[in-house]
Amino acid sequence: MNKLLQKDNYSALTSRQRLEKLFDEHDNAKILVTSSFGSTSVVLLHMISQVKPDHPIHFIDTGFLFRETHDYKKQLIEKLELNVVDTVARENRQKFTRENQSWRFNHDLCCFINKVDPINDLKPGFDIWVSGLLAYQNANRRHMPIVDFKEDIIKFHPIIDMTAAEVSLYMTIYELPAHPLVAHGYDSIGCTHCTQKGKGREGRWFDNAKTECGLHA
Template sequence: MDSIKGFSQVDFENYSIEDRVRWVFDHFAEEEILMTSSFGSSSALLLHLIHKISPNHPIYFLDTGYHFEETKAYKDKLQAQLGLNVKTIGAPKNKHRFTEENYTYQHNQDLCCFINKVEPLAKLRESHKIWLSGLFKYQNENRKNLTFFDQKEDILKVYPLLDMTPEEVHAYFFIHELPSHKLVAKGYSSIGCTHCTEKGSGREGRWTGNAKVECGIHL
């Protein structure tokens, strides 16, 4: 997609990251805008911007049932520091229990992600027009080819942070005194579920030894 509401990719590129997020909230109703967060290593940046622009906007946390304890603690810390309006969603208990008893995450990661991530988000996607997402081009080859506006069948995804560099992300955390996820200091760059996340640079620690590079919600 080249533009939304007459606003082009080039226009967006020339805006600051804060002005990009502000533009979305200025041009769409609050109830049309979906904001989710994994409370991973870089999540605090977009959450901080949302806090500045629309402090009571719902932030949906997808509880997969397999999060690191450090991720849960990070969610609580950011929620308290920024005053976030966090709402938790997840798979029905019976479906999640199936993935535990079946060890689905060991032999069929795509199915595990579908049950615990993709399917729980489906209804939320249906009730929103815009999905703000904090992806960066530098994270992997799939994301390298993204554009600021990405029209899916059911929703328009907007990536206001897409062209930031790792150095710019680090500087933003430093300037705004945002806390770091505790696992970052232990060598984790990208943090997902416990069974499918290892230490590593970028996203190389996700689904190690598997061709899988995305959980499915960003495809």
């Protein structure tokens, strides 16, 4: 599998062609697809719905998401006929972050419990992890490859090199709805406690130097 999953095999392809190649050549692999149903998530979700209909999409529900994010999720499930699987933290751990208000004192701990740990619990059952990261979103993602070999899983970023203009054009061409909070000035959308209006990801963890939740650091 590692020999086939090389960047050079995918770099000249479009994002959709990359997904088609991945699923065609690795039909026996266990492929994890995740989504936050954020402001740019619909691009990858639409491609998956076209390339591999009914493939499970794991939605990371932190327990602190905007109502609009849940509404958007329902809208996209209906429009794209998505097979969404809710992924949540263990009940006692999420309860701790809620009662302790961990987001006020330790952003990293809150993100780990409600985002990173639930995905870590999933990863042993999968070979490849597909996510909709975009290089233009922040410095950490700027040089991420299409194929990234981690110790515990292979990460696959089919839309990583799409520009903001290309994302916008894709949504226009396919008449895909935007997250409702985008119209209110939110470019990047996470949990209610740690998200403000802002360009790019400047509204995320606005009172902290933190730029990533830890999933993709």
